[in-house]
Amino acid sequence: MSSSPNRIVATVFGAVYLLVGLLGFAVTGGVGFIATEGGLLLGIFEVNPLHNIAHLLIGAALLVAGLANARAAKGVNTTVGAVYLLLGIIGFFLVGTAANILALNTADHFLHLASAVVLLGVGLGTERNVPRTAAV
Numbered sequence: 001m002s003s004s005p006n007r008i009v010a011t012v013f014g015a016v017y018l019l020v021g022l023l024g025f026a027v028t029g030g031v032g033f034i035a036t037e038g039g040l041l042l043g044i045f046e047v048n049p050l051h052n053i054a055h056l057l058i059g060a061a062l063l064v065a066g067l068a069n070a071r072a073a074k075g076v077n078t079t080v081g082a083v084y085l086l087l088g089i090i091g092f093f094l095v096g097t098a099a100n101i102l103a104l105n106t107a108d109h110f111l112h113l114a115s116a117v118v119l120l121g122v123g124l125g126t127e128r129n130v131p132r133t134a135a136v
Contacts, residue, residue: 005126006073007066009118013077014063021055028052029102038103039099045111048103074123081119 027039038067065076
């Protein structure tokens with residue numbers, strides 16, 4: 001892998017989110033698939049099986065892109081960062097409602113916002129000569 005900031009961040013975040021997704025299943029036994037309250041991962045992050053699957057999919061996308069090339073990593077970092085920014089903000093309004101199908105809690109919101117800052121910062125702020133998408 002080159003020293004591309006996008007590839008490094010995508011690969012590291014991808015591996016971490018894959019691990020988090022797998023570990024989440026250790027604390028969600030007996031938790032409903034889209035339960036609004038879930039098990040606690042690392043004692044602070046609330047997860048349910050759907051949340052775990054989301055982590056696995058996001059981790060896989062980041063890891064594959066990071067291992068592929070700088071363009072793919074930049075695009076996935078930016079996309080996942082934007083989704084996490086939106087989820088981090090909207091998440092505060094979902095807690096305590098039936099719409100909280102990912103069993104989000106306050107710790108999750110701040111982690112999603114922190115992930116968004118890093119992913120968007122690297123995706124939009126570095127390697128500006130690498131297009132996010134292929135030219136048409």
